Amino acid sequence: MSHTPHSYERADYLEALAAIDPSGLDDVYTGALGYCEERARLLGIASAPHHLQTLRRIRGLRDDPMETPEVRAAAGARLAP
Known part of the structure; x- marks a missing residue:
């Protein structure tokens, strides 16, 4: 997934992959945590x-x-018990 021509395309690419076949994307989602x-x-x-x-x-x-505040809030929500 890191081979998109532009970094801003990665989220759209990931959404498309998930729409086609959401199985097997664990590594891609994990990698997305470090995207710009x-x-x-x-x-x-x-x-x-x-x-x-x-x-x-x-x-x-x-x-x-x-x-960003949005990412910090989403991360906090994901980690909440």
């Missing part, structure tokens, strides 16, 4: 698998003072 585009990170937060490593990355997004 906010929409892609939001998709990753919402859909990445519930694994320890993934939750650590989401916690990092929640606690990052340089992150």
Whole structure:
């Protein structure tokens, strides 16, 4: 997925993949947590698998003072009990 011509296309590409066949996208959603585009990170937060490593990355997004408020809020909601 990192081979799109433009980074801003990644969220649309991920949404298209999920619409076609949502199975097998765990690694892609996890990778999206590190993308530069906010929409892609939001998709990753919402859909990445519930694994320890993934939750650590989401916690990092929640606690990052340089992150956007939307991403921090989504990460906080994902981590809420």
